[in-house]
Amino acid sequence: MSENFLQKVMAASGQPLNLCYQCRKCSVGCPMVDEFDFPPNMVMRMVQLGMKDELLKSKAIWMCVSCETCGSRCPNEIRIAPVMDSLRAQCLKEGVTPADEVTVALHTSFVDSIKTFGRVHEATMLMKYKLKSKKYTSDLDVGLKLFLKGKIPIMPKKSKNVAKVKEIFKNAGF
Amino acid sequence: MGETFSYYPGCTSHSTAIEYIEASLAVIAALGIELKELPDWCCCGAASAHNLSGALALGLSAFNVAEAQKSGADLVIPCAGCYGNLAQADYTMRNDENERQRLEKEFDFTYDKKIKMLSLVDLLAREELRPAIRELVKKPLKNLKVVCYYGCAIVRPGAVTGVDDSENPLRIDSLMADLGAEVIDWSCKVDCCGGDLGLTDAEKTTELVNKIVDYAVAAEADCLVTSCALCQANVDIRQQRLPILYFSELMAEAFQIGQRQSWWKKHFNDPSRLF
Incomplete structure (x- = not known):
């Protein structure tokens, strides 16, 4: 064993x-x-x-x-x-409950964003992470400042080949 | 110079690292180097895919390496994290026969080992570029004391990055000296800033960042110079003592090119007082 x-x-x-x-x-x-x-x-x-x-x-x-x-x-x-x-x-x-679910919430929100757009879209990824992790208020000031500095775009920039990205996810068992 | 490379921008090129990419592209153009963006590039998986699934991380990065191979030119990857992932995928295909065959089938190509993965430091800190860089310096960075911060991904592991001085890298140091800056030796060149922990654990990230900035301040540096978008974000956001600049921004400042005033506004610690 x-x-x-x-x-x-x-x-x-x-x-x-x-x-x-x-x-x-x-x-x-x-x-x-x-x-x-x-x-x-x-x-x-x-x-x-x-x-x-x-x-x-x-x-x-x-x-x-x-x-x-x-x-x-x-x-x-x-x-x-x-x-x-x-x-x-x-x-x-194996379905074991992870000892740090906040970290898992971030990573799953991140790869979900890749699967949807082929690239990461920070605004929707961060919203999903906040909902999943229930860390609604952490770093809101940082996020707002980044947004005001033009570093969190509202519109996503998609990959030209999202279909291929979805296929990569499928082949990896996602 | 007339050189042409393929180019992988990475997702932060239009978000958190806009100023890094604008500065880097301005410097690259000034040096007469042409970049051709991979048309179909997708996210490399960043710090997240490998945390959940090795197969997903390898698949996303290997796809981009396969796309780059089609272009036939070495691939320039400014984002340190993207560089680490793509270099790892390339290393895996170079050394693991089974994985290579599986990925060749998945992406319908034959891996030919011919192209190299290049970080922006690999591209711009080449020995043969030094005369051209010195010639482009219009306003030497005299009296500017800098500490160079390499972080993790462009350095480690040495087998993947090809870096043989991973405890004390010197390439950005030499580049800054060529721009006329006063380069200070210090202890935290390759320490970790916390990476993606910056998004989940502000307290721990602040602790790691404070140690790095404590050493930089003790070395009497005016600013910290990096080549990694995640390092820049973490160290800039989590402290209020020191400006954190990309090495290509300082090249552009010394060359007196690009929209520098708009870049300084993107920083949390305004570096404009340094110039």
Whole structure:
């Protein structure tokens, strides 16, 4: 069971996770480590030990911002960002409630916008995110200022090939 | 110079990074470089697609790489995030036989490894462009103290970006020195600003941004210079101590070209007092 989980994450992420020997360089340089329930080195060990349930329910997998600092410093060239990506995908696929639903609300609103227009339309994407996350009042001042500076266009600029974009979504199982 | 490249504008080119794109296009034209926009480009998936599905992220970016290959010219990608995604898709097709075959089938093309993905720094900080850039400088940025902030996506991971000095990159530093600016060495060149966290967690983003700006202020910088639209937005929006400029805006200022006054108005921390 534990071996299966390790093999699955290694295959999905393309990363040699079995090589992690706990030097902890990843956790030392991680800008987000204070927000993680398990620091990156512990996430690596938990994958090796097959602690799937704990990981899929963890906050750590959603707090990683994919800055790739850990991966570029790892002595065994393990990129942790794609490992986190594969754990997030597995969390959603298996219907586990994500520990950070606000982040998921942002990302789903964002890809919905891509699916509709082929490109992101910030105004409608942000409205959808606010409704999904219920963070109605956060950063309204910032949003208004961006709008007044002409940085949030009212009209979307569509891709010329939205049909192809929809096909890409379909092929990816969306 | 007579060079021609393909061009991927990215979604922020008409929204949060308007001034970056206008400045970059003005500088590129002044250098005699021609850009041809990919007609059918779509969003690369930004910071969101890879968070939900690796297959979706790879599909969206690989489609654009396939489109660029049709054009036959190296692809210029000014947005750091878009560059990171497209460079990753190109790297995957270059190195993963199974994924390459699957994507070739999906997009009905044969991946030929011939074109390169270029960030705007890759394009403009080339050694061979330095004489032309120095020649275009009409008003050297004398007495302007800058710290160069590279962020994440154009630097890491080195295997994908081809950057071999990912702890201490120097290309924007050299470019700023060529414009006459005083470039200050500092500690946060490749620190993360929080990325897409800027939209979900203002408090944490402010904490990360404050650390970066603390170091820039301690280094006595007049402004921070970046090439990433998300870095610019996060660091500009979340503090009130320092102007945050795109490196191409400073090139345009030194060249004395483009609608600079309208760009400065797009910033949260007005940089006009610097010039």
